[in-house]
Amino acid sequence: MTGDVWTAREIAQQPDVWRTLAGSLAADRPRIDAFLAPLLAGDDLRIVLTGAGTSAFAGQILAPGLSRALRRRVDAVATTDLVSNPREHLAEDLPTLLVSFARSGDSPESLAAVGLADELLSEAWHLVLTCNPDGRLYRTMSEPGAGNRSLALLMPEGTNDHGFAMTSSVTSMVLAALTVLGAEPDVALLADVAAAVLPDLAKRARTLAEGRADRFVYLGSGPLTGLARESALKLLELTAGRVVSYFDSSLGFRHGPKSVLNDATVAFVYLSNDPHTRRYDLDIARELCETLPDGHVITIGCRDDAGEETWSFPGLHDLPDAVVAPALLLAAQQVALATSRALGLDPDNPFPAQEVNRVVKGVSIHALER
Structure with missing residues (x-):
């Protein structure tokens, strides 16, 4: 295949x-x-x-x-x-x-x-x-x-x-x-919600890719900061570095990294399910809406209370952020896939010359000196 x-x-x-x-x-x-x-x-x-x-x-x-x-x-x-x-x-x-x-x-x-x-x-x-x-x-x-x-x-x-x-x-x-390790995720619920939203995510991602944005930023708090980092990497990998991607925490982004923004930037903000943390995520989303063109700020979360540009995973709002993270990651995977295709690349093999490898090569392991 x-x-x-x-x-x-x-x-x-x-x-x-x-x-x-x-x-x-x-x-x-x-x-x-x-x-x-x-x-x-x-x-x-x-x-x-x-x-x-x-x-x-x-x-x-x-x-x-x-x-x-x-x-x-x-x-x-x-x-x-x-x-x-x-x-x-x-x-x-x-x-x-x-x-x-x-x-x-x-x-x-x-x-x-x-x-x-x-x-x-x-x-x-x-x-x-x-x-x-x-x-x-x-x-x-x-x-x-x-x-x-x-x-x-x-x-x-x-x-x-x-x-x-x-x-x-x-x-x-x-x-x-x-x-x-005992966090007891409701895997059946996650799977049901993911299966229900996947077609819509794919459609939204294709529409977004048609806009040919050349910079993407992913932001999140707590467990969703790690999710933002993985989301940025997916886009970077599948576009072979032709699209600039960046990640940060919702609060940390203002402290210098916000310099990456331009009018061609699309910003994704993962919204925490924790009520306290969510306030900070919504704050940066609102601030970015004042900076970027209409439609360039997209929130991803489990509630529908963050505006029209929310990619929602309904039914997961009571779960911890680390538990819902695998489902939320589907959105970033679809964005990376659609953007790679829009650029005419093969997402299965974005580096045909093997400048970057599926399993890393060239690493020498040195013995620990006493």
Whole structure:
């Protein structure tokens, strides 16, 4: 299958994939609980969410929400940071659960991060969420020799995206982490709402792409800041860098980054479900409406009270932001897909000369000097 097929299919399949994921995790619950329950019972356990690129942004979406749900310390640290600066990010020798997100499990930093945690920490456990049964990370962490210090969970078939950009892989891993770590997402509701809004999102994204905007900004607060970062990356990847994309927090954007705006900018503001946080998101949306042309400020959220240019996910307004983030991400995926097509690119392979690769290459892992 070639030529602008896989990415569209992998975006559209997500509601079905999420339902399959919920069933597989429920069936595997005894094994999951046997591994995680003793760890989560410890008051001093530090949870570190790690991955590279989109997989790192999954951790940034999850960390604030999991901290709130679990009432414990949860840090998002990219493997790219952990591998280059391990003594800074693993400075405290605390009991640590390293949660690794990896679509392929073949990125050089993935196994290196696991090894560094084992080397620098007295007590390290590993939860691996991946989409590739043949990846080095999954095979290594599933071996009998890994003992009782690791649990590797495989996402449903089809989530090891064939397309260049991560789509169904990242949303599945986020929902899996929320489920197994105790945030209890209503996956069935998310899937039903996502399936209902996907056709409208695709239509809106195509209309937007016809306007040929050359700058996009994504803003959000808390877990939705990580979502904004992933949204900006999707657009950058699928347009091969021909469209400038930027992300920030709703409050942080005024402190200099607002300089990126021009009359050709489209700004998306993710609206929090938290009443307090939502006020700040609405403030920046209103401010941007005074700056940008009509129709260039779009809010994405779970209520219909933010004006005509709201892309809404009705029925999810009572859920935490980290839980609704996978559904909201569908909007950004559709925008990236439609914009790539409008530019005449192949979203499945936006870099035919392989200037950027689906699985990163060229990384040398250096041994930690004593």
